[in-house]
Amino acid sequence: MKIKFLVLTMFWCCASLFAQDYFPENDGVKSKNNNYTAFTNAKIFITPTQVVEQGTLLIQNGKVVQVGKTVTIPKNSVRIDLDGKSIYPSFIDIYSDFGVSKPKRAEGSGRSPQYDATREGFYWNDHIMPENNAISKFKYDDKKAKELRDAGFGVVNSHIQDGIARGTGVLIALNSKADDSKRVIDDKSGHYFSFSKSVASRQSYPTSLMGAMALLRQMYTDADWYAKGNVPSKDRSLEALNANKGMVQIIAAGDKGNVLRADGIGDKNGIQYTILGGGDEYEAISDIKGTNAKLILPLNFPDVYDVSNPYQALYVSLEDMRHWNQAPANPKILAENGVTFSFTLNGLKSPAKLKDKLQKAITYGLSKTKALEALTTIPAQTLGQSNKIGSLQQGRYANFLITSGDIFDKTTTLYENWVQGSKNVINDKDQLDIRGDYDLMAGNESFKLSITGEPSKPKAEVKKDTNKLKSKITYKDDWMNLSFSQDDKLYRLTGLVKGNTQAINGRLMLPDGSESSFRATQTKAYTEKEKGKKEADKPEMVAVTYPNLGYGYSSKPKSEDMLFKNATVWTSEDAGILENTDVLVKDGKISKIGQNLNAGRAKVVDASGKHLTAGVIDEHSHLAALAVNEAGHNSTAEVKMEDVVDPEDIDIYRNLAGGVTSLQLLHGSANPIGGRSAILKLKWGESAQNMIYSNSPKFIKFALGENVKQSNWQSFSRFPQTRMGVEQVFMNYFQRAKEYEVKKKSGKPYRHDEEMETLVEILNGERFISCHSYVQSE
Template structure:
């Protein structure tokens, strides 16, 4: 039988339950609920950066804004805070933070063999793809760091684990440092984060390069589409997370303007919208940055001036680095003026304390205050899709700052930072300014006390007559405490304390070291004046250097324009059947070679007297590694998925140097880290233009293959014995396996059945279908024969053997195979074992057998002297001068399937020409003018003027930096920025 409880007991239990629910601590840590209203009156309120209320009232309750306006009804019993003369702003938002999360420990490879497979089971095949990771799981509130962020004006941060190519989701956190931790998390999954930098938590090799990272991201998106279609056989938690998070804001940490453009390129390919975290140098290519249509996150970590007082040390600093110091603070203003939306971030600052200084500096450099405030409030909120932060509209979180005045005024004081309606005091709003000079009477002695520094933390200077006395002052919450030792310490120390009622006169109690007590008074005799130290901190706004294209030495203030030019009476090396024409005119019109002949009419074209000079087609380098940010993707034995076009570096000074040597076109080849390398980039050296505009339109498709020591890792170290192949026999099998796989892939694709899109297989299928050509790094005759036999089995020829230093042994077989070209060095040999049989007659012998022979560089220095390298074939083998010249013009053009466009002087071809001061094969010849499509990208006289301008600009910038140092600005030690010179094996040995 069920028993009933007595009625009184039931009433008691019900009462106890009600009491517990209302007042007992809950499991989530909330002890009480605050229902009262707080009204801030008589303030200038920035509801948004553009909605400003003078003498207004802000009413808040339960961590939210109830109202903001001039006529706000304040409920009875509200806490009213009079902010007469003060300003209220929304607290700042940083959407690219690492607050409260730590990067995983670096997994150094040490003495271990490289890791090729993923370590996570059930996840994507690459460890560096981690969309399943959530910063929320690793987040721990850091009160000390939160205090620094609050002092800088931030109320909300979007924090993530900055590790990996796909880094997972971020967590949106309110920086409330009270014990209401249940309210801090505003969004557990606020955004998805990506980068080009692989995880430190995994030792998995792939990718080893920037282009590899880009290829991996592309393949990941394709795999995610395939997985979403239900085609995958096994479950993949990473791809599931990637698809689940595709609706979140996508934040891409790029870190430089070039990487900004690379990230935007991927976004465009996949119809995505990235929010790109830049590097602070976006102003250098503002037109291209705007064209991305992306929103940006900009750092405020401006570089310090260099200490260039020592002329020798000053010579180490490049003009580009000097300009960066001079120009970088104007980066936010440049984006704002061009209508590019951006948020500002603390990321990249050495110290949070530097934030306000650099923010004001950006404003001084032209950033409008309204735009600056938007970049810290409404824009980051909008990028995250949050309407309840970054503003003080009704219903928004009560995250706001109380300042003494204009936020962007250096002297303005941040008093309080309210987060979720909780008060965080930065400075006492009611502090009395006691700075100035006082007569101090204490212990029967009269002193002079002068207080300088900040109002909240004044610095004392105490004197008795002419004697200066060491002292220490603390001034907090209106209490004045001064400690010093009078009479050189004979009578012990003296402590003065008292509450400041008025700055004009105040006093209190003294205590001596022996315990004797007394009284003291301080009477102001003079007000505070700015000291010389403060004067040192006056605004220093050096004249901003003009941006050039590219923004470094020898960049153009304005991009050169296409011209119509008539060269008169030149010796014309046609590289065609017409041969060398004496005293001949060449008319260039609309970027093309319009006419060749004698006594041509200018027809409005600029006339250049070329008598005694030589006009040739521009030199073409079939094998180059300049103008690239990376060369080898060494993570796998095949990297057919990577594109050299992704990593073109249009700012590489070697482009200009090559132009000075008459080079107009190059093929940027992948290195020789693996048997199957990456896809080539064929570009014109249009100095000053962005990377995308250097690439040949409708460019022929090429890929780099490699044979020999590098691909089988002979010289990579004793631990490099894991990756296949490890022998020359293995190299052959790699080709057989990959071509067979590509053949099967292509057949499946053409069948119309579902298939997983694979960038690597797509590329290899193009080779089999004769849509992409091979340029193969080669040395030894046995391997050359091997590759020809392999490709014959799959019914396509090798297009070009490059290096081909034993080509003289197999030239007849190459001819029979149908090799389009042999691109070789003029006289390199014996620099490693497999080139011991190289001879300087190689080019001439291959030429005599009917092969199309070119001389290439594979070297940044040699590439600007290819005219002289070609001349060596005259000496070594007796090749005629005309045929030697063809080896650097029309012959490489034929190899690259570009001979209908460039490589010779022929009517209708692109006007890529060079005017030489002397015989072009002479060591005395100077390229006076180098034109590409009729645009003078190099002019010898202009170059000399540039050198004078560079010297003058360096002097100006050095003087500016010296002045900056004299004005008390922080400086850094001069350092030299080393140029990278890439070769085939760069980033291979010692990986």
């Protein structure tokens, strides 16, 4: 073992020697500290699953040299005894905006949108900016870095949180004692996307979620077309998109439905996104598991609602209350279903909130091992940086935390956060814990003193007999400062705590300004509340319903074979109305109609005295949609209403109650050529995908008149502005579609265009038009 370590040490030293410094030193003598630091007798979490008791961590030049139970410590080592303390890898946040400010919002307002891009030599849409690199906007922020280190973080992956294609991130070590030459671990660490437009551009398209999805699909198609050398001009956006293909691709979804939408876009383009979730994935756990995607989970669980005011309480929905109760179980449910995830601070008001949120997730059943993985090894693996960060294995950066015990325990104190071998003191580990109960003699008067709170941030309670006195305490660098008031008279005490906390002595400033002394004699050491009491407070998670809001079912609806007997059946066909007739439904379809039918295994429903008809079909509907219009262009045939089906719209429930069973979900009338329809079967409690009829006739929305020529508002920048113009839009787009089809059939290379593909379907009779007219002449 010693020989092996000697070889490794020689290799390490040689590597250090050959990594020569080539910068001049003009502010002092040029030298380098090649000493080791050995942390001994600690409980060391090398990884979340590899733990060493009474182990040693040896570091040099900012990296781990060796760790384990038996480590040979070189002579030129500084030894730090951590008996009774623990060492953990420091945390990693892979979805951050640290040091990268958001662009300023573009100036301008009014009802006249901007339709064209503002940039030349880039993609035709301003919201596609894969050429952006966070490193070019990065500026280290000492104050925020300290907040992050205080919460346990050593590394963050930051990016420009703006736009649909956002460009690359930058991986930063929170090392305030170095410069960017050392703390920038990777200056192109991941490629970021979202469904949200850039605030820096007023370009109108896309105005909707379905538009953003269509834009992403076309972007990938165009990138492939460009990569094959089919574009004579230079497009720096598409070049960057193609160049960044090998990186981890991270997309911000924000909720369970968008997680599935993002994964669908990725699947279509051969990309496995890592997806920023919204904390509600537990509501669709089977579908989420089916994506095989790694998730980035926010921990911004809802705070408890104040329902003390009965009028304000009316605005808190059952859906809100359910999510408040269920959200903290999201990590546990994902872990149980084998979904890989990391945690992010994104959405939290402050990094200081992290510990409370983690403890809540653990209280709801998340294992501490999984919690630690989600903060260390998983984010490192996701970024492809496991050989540098995320663990305390040999050769990794010396990024670690020193704690008083279990890092997820409420009573544990974080003492130090070492980043790239640089020490950052959070709480003085050598400072004595003064918490407990004391008899206090201040001058000639006696009081009762109780010190609670955290070791580094204690709270004091001073009593005279049974009267509680107003008090304040601070404790830093072994100095305790205590003040309290009695009968509006102020007592001020200052004492140095050394050796032990059995007795604390010091100087006292009496209310009259004279000096005296005080002595606090400990009568009882501080103890935490019994853990058994915590078990009694373990939360009870209410069952998820489908959908998970008012009127939801306890389980997903399932198709059943059913026999309706003795009904009055309205056939809506030549047979007319049939009295005392049975209807057998098998496998979701009508199997037989007649009298005295055999039920077999079907569930029998006595329909005597009742009427049975076909369900109502609504041919023109806008319900169950997360978006209705994509108004960014005068033609949006590329967008699909199927992309934005909302299975949780309460109008589904209400329409079913009114007899509606199927509908055509139409695009709105914001443009002459709108988006493609979705033909839906209304199934309350089903997923969006399972509400869409398969192999149904294809439809698209067209519109004429006032809306499409924008006569109802002051917008003059988009063609058409008249009914004559509307006609010309149709003529132009259909002519272009004809030309597109000719090129497609020619066998020559052609650019796949989703919009043109849809219009060709219309020309070939494969897609029908639902046209919204305003006056009889139209």
